[in-house]
Amino acid sequence: MGDQRAKRNEDKGQGVSPAREMPPPDDVSTVSLLRELVAHLRKNRTQLREEWARRITAAKLLGAMTSEEMFAEATSVYDNYVEVLETGAVEALQAYARDLSERIIPRGVETDEVVGIVLLLRDVLARSLFAKYQTDFQLLNRILDAYEPAANRIANTVAVGFVQERERIIRQQQEAIRELSTPVLQVRERLLILPIIGVIDSQRARQLTEQLLRGIRTNRAKVVVIDITGVAAMDATVANHLVQTVEASRLLGATVIVTGLSPEIAQTLVTIGVDLGKMNTVGDLQGGIEEAERLLGYKVAPFSEISQQPI
Amino acid sequence: MEVPILKQGLYLIASIQAALSDLDLVHLRDALAEKVGKFRARGVIVDVTVLDVMDSFASRTLRDLAHMTRLRGAETVIVGIQPEVAFAMVQLGLTLEGVDTALDLEEGLAFLDKKTKRHPSRG
Amino acid sequence: MANEAVVTINTDADVVAARQKGRELATELGFVSTDSTLLATAISELARNIIRYAKHGEILIALVQSGDRVGITVVARDKGPGIANISLAMQDGFSTSGGLGLGLPGVKRLMDEFHLVSDANTGTTVTIKKWKR
Numbered sequence: 001m002g003d004q005r006a007k008r009n010e011d012k013g014q015g016v017s018p019a020r021e022m023p024p025p026d027d028v029s030t031v032s033l034l035r036e037l038v039a040h041l042r043k044n045r046t047q048l049r050e051e052w053a054r055r056i057t058a059a060k061l062l063g064a065m066t067s068e069e070m071f072a073e074a075t076s077v078y079d080n081y082v083e084v085l086e087t088g089a090v091e092a093l094q095a096y097a098r099d100l101s102e103r104i105i106p107r108g109v110e111t112d113e114v115v116g117i118v119l120l121l122r123d124v125l126a127r128s129l130f131a132k133y134q135t136d137f138q139l140l141n142r143i144l145d146a147y148e149p150a151a152n153r154i155a156n157t158v159a160v161g162f163v164q165e166r167e168r169i170i171r172q173q174q175e176a177i178r179e180l181s182t183p184v185l186q187v188r189e190r191l192l193i194l195p196i197i198g199v200i201d202s203q204r205a206r207q208l209t210e211q212l213l214r215g216i217r218t219n220r221a222k223v224v225v226i227d228i229t230g231v232a233a234m235d236a237t238v239a240n241h242l243v244q245t246v247e248a249s250r251l252l253g254a255t256v257i258v259t260g261l262s263p264e265i266a267q268t269l270v271t272i273g274v275d276l277g278k279m280n281t282v283g284d285l286q287g288g289i290e291e292a293e294r295l296l297g298y299k300v301a302p303f304s305e306i307s308q309q310p311i
Numbered sequence: 312m313e314v315p316i317l318k319q320g321l322y323l324i325a326s327i328q329a330a331l332s333d334l335d336l337v338h339l340r341d342a343l344a345e346k347v348g349k350f351r352a353r354g355v356i357v358d359v360t361v362l363d364v365m366d367s368f369a370s371r372t373l374r375d376l377a378h379m380t381r382l383r384g385a386e387t388v389i390v391g392i393q394p395e396v397a398f399a400m401v402q403l404g405l406t407l408e409g410v411d412t413a414l415d416l417e418e419g420l421a422f423l424d425k426k427t428k429r430h431p432s433r434g
Numbered sequence: 435m436a437n438e439a440v441v442t443i444n445t446d447a448d449v450v451a452a453r454q455k456g457r458e459l460a461t462e463l464g465f466v467s468t469d470s471t472l473l474a475t476a477i478s479e480l481a482r483n484i485i486r487y488a489k490h491g492e493i494l495i496a497l498v499q500s501g502d503r504v505g506i507t508v509v510a511r512d513k514g515p516g517i518a519n520i521s522l523a524m525q526d527g528f529s530t531s532g533g534l535g536l537g538l539p540g541v542k543r544l545m546d547e548f549h550l551v552s553d554a555n556t557g558t559t560v561t562i563k564k565w566k567r
Contacts, residue, residue, distance in 0.1 A: 164502040175567065210468055213394035220414055244401040251397040251406075253390070253413035253422075330454070333446035363471060364453055366478040367537055395468040399475040403540035 033146040038086040040132060041125060049078050052117075052124045059120065061113045065104075073100065074117075077158075081121060085150050090157055097161030105166060114162045115155070122151045178207050184215035191292050192221040192254075195285070197230035205241035212245060216252045223292040224249055227285045229260025239268045246279065255295060256280060259288035314339045316346060321353040322423055323385075324416070327361050336372045343387075344379040352385045354423035358416055360391030370405040377410040386426050388412065390419040437497035441481075443512075444490050449481040452493045456508065459495055463504055465566050472544045473506060473564050479537045480510035480560055488514025488557065498563060505546070505565035513557035520552060 041048065053074050056062055062070050076096070084093045104114075129147060133140035185193045194212055216224065226245070228234075234242070246256040257280045261269075269276060282288040312335055317324045323346055325339060343355055357373065359365065377387040388411040392400075400406070411426075413419040439459070441452040453474040460470040477493060484491035491512030498507040517523050523538050538560070542548040547563035 168502065171567075210394070210398060213397055217394050217414065220418075222414075222418075244398075247406045248394075248397040248401045251392045251400065251412050252394065253415075253418050330450060332450060363457070364474045364478055366475055366482065368449075368482060393471075395471040396475075398468060399472050399544060402472070402543045403475065403479065403537055405540075 030146050041082045055120045061116050064108045097158045101162045101165035115159045118155045118158045186219050190222040192224045195227045205238050209245045216254045223255050225257045225288040227259045234265050236272050257288045259285045323352045324356045326358040340376040347380050347383045347385045353427045355387040356419040358391045388419045439495050441493045443484045452481045453478040476541045476544045484512045488512035507563045510560045516554040517552040
């Protein structure tokens with residue numbers, strides 16, 4: 001994982017080392033320099049934070065937040081930042097970055113804003129170091145040598161954490177959409193209908209199967225009508241998923257009726273070796289439901305008697 | 312570990328309580344086959360609700376069981392296969408072909424009632 | 435449980451042990467129940483193959499990471515006779531088998547990634563991966 005990050009950083013031209021861990025300071029002077037600089041940042045916490053908040057507002061970042069919220073987050077980020085400089089422990093920062101992202105992404109905060117504010121903080125702190133050590137050029141250089149890699153690593157960690165959280169949310173949403181777009185309908189007792197519309201890829205097919213099987217169990221369905229009238233085409237893989245769905249449903253004690261089978265799809269099924277004679281197919285959904293009711297033992301009586309008794 | 316087998320009328324009901332070793336499953340198969348003969352049972356229900364994995368061995372053994380009991384005059388129905396277990400099974404190509412299945416114990420009993428009524432005279 | 439486990443495969447009991455370890459790790463990592471079952475089932479089949487064809491072998495189950503995705507990788511290794519005709523073994527008869535043969539196409543279907551190396555000299559190694567959704 002560290003190597004992957006290093007690669008990504010090289011592509012961005014940042015030239016920083018992997019953000020997974022900060023290497024321990026290699027000599028006593030670096031340790032004491034970092035300690036000194038952290039002390040300075042802590043001592044001047046209030047005004048540096050305010051300076052930073054001012055810069056954020058001036059750059060028109062975090063517009064989606066109220067100024068109180070922004071200040072509260074700024075305080076947390078500042079303290080975390082200084083803490084990571086001091087301890088070198090990136091895990092805490094990663095955890096914070098993920099937590100922050102989880103909170104602000106729904107508020108509409110964008111990646112450039114997050115990267116922007118962290119870089120602004122880096123600059124604000126760097127300038128205050130310039131100001132403090134301007135009289136001793138050599139010392140300033142050594143301080144910056146200690147500060148810069150650490151600061152860059154922090155910026156990287158926060159940005160990457162934000163992006164990863166976004167990606168996770170997108171995946172979650174895709175899954176939810178897939179699930180929503182095909183409801184399993186219970187129309188009668190013990191009878192489920194699964195109308196499939198549109199394009200099915202392998203992933204969606206799997207999801208449908210899982211949903212259907214859960215539905216069979218929950219609704220104690222004995223017959224399922226899968227209507228594929230709305231499906232234009234099916235490749236062999238998806239056709240196979242359909243067959244597996246029929247077989248898996250049977251293992252749960254349910255009979256499957258497939259309706260709306262086009263000649264093309266019928267051909268695909270035959271090609272993958274399905275014996276259509278063994279598969280329960282009916283021309284259209286209406287016919288499928290009637291067949292299902294018949295299997296379930298519903299009697300549709302003439303006007304004189306009205307009895308619909310399931311067996 | 313032995314699976315308890317209960318007698319309910321003309322049926323035998325085996326409720327699996329925990330994960331079974333291969334040996335346990337084979338013992339169950341043989342025990343059921345023996346008891347079908349001994350009690351002249353007409354139906355057998357094996358409840359696999361608790362099993363969280365059904366692999367090729369389990370599948371094969373259950374098919375053998377159904378075959379053996381049928382030879383002795385009883386119908387076997389497997390009940391309680393979990394949705395995700397069913398999913399995994401069909402992906403592996405394990406379809407329990409030739410073996411009757413039902414959703415749960417209640418359905419299994421209803422199934423056996425219907426099936427055994429069709430052949431009232433069985434020797 | 436640590437992020438890695440090795441189960442030696444010699445007897446039927448080891449098959450159960452291996453798949454239970456797989457399920458344990460999957461559950462710990464927060465896999466959805468369905469995927470946990472798929473993984474456990476795949477491990478069960480691979481372990482059975484080892485016993486049936488090579489008598490002894492081992493199964494390694496480990497956490498794997500790529501970017502922010504986590505997953506589980508399983509390596510089933512044996513020094514057995516190897517698979518004579520790999521392409522035949524991998525031929526997908528779809529749902530036609532009744533649990534015959536090696537079940538490798540089925541295992542491949544259950545997993546996200548599948549890799550097979552086999553020859554008479556070094557034995558067989560099957561590597562599979564399942565990512566957390």
